Amino acid sequence: MDLISSCDGKRIIDVGAGTTTLVDSLIANEYEVTVLDISSEALRVLSKRHGHNLKYIHGDLSNSLDLGDFDIWHDRAVLHFLLKESEKEAYVVNLESCISSGGYAVIETFSNDGAKVCCGLDLQTYDENMLIDLLGENWILIDSIRHTHINPFGGERPYISTIFKRI
């Protein structure tokens, strides 16, 4: 919430939302929230919790999607599951399709000093420069934080959390 509230605007899309409780805080802080996930089960759980207070998109970020317009893109822990170049390119195309100049991308991934596998799936870990290279020249990095998340099983998961602004 600290990262998101430092960005201008209230229209936010949380991609790879899972069943995150972040959306509870976003709603409480009067954000207009859209959640996107490849998992219909995750969306079902969120829908049971929040009903019409959220908008729901069932989609795969590695395909081209019709998302609408937002001020803020938030991703915690989905980009790092996209391994093929074509998937990462589609991610950026989707991002740029819904965030225009002056908008923000808050992207949080496993950092490259951390685990290379999560839930049995291989990961692409990142540092600041890798994210700068991925997003390309339309974006500037305005903040970056390293921190360690303790997962529900007690494991340490070093993260990098970044805020990019679209030029």
Ligand SMILES: C[S@@+](CC[C@H](N)C(=O)[O-])C[C@H]1O[C@@H](n2cnc3c(N)ncnc32)[C@H](O)[C@@H]1O
């Ligand atoms: C590790 S969970 C993170 C959930 C939530 N953001 C959080 O921080 O608790 C990753 C989520 O990304 C979703 N996901 C994985 N690949 C995806 C894709 N290609 N497109 C959209 N969502 C995807 C999964 O279904 C899952 O809900």
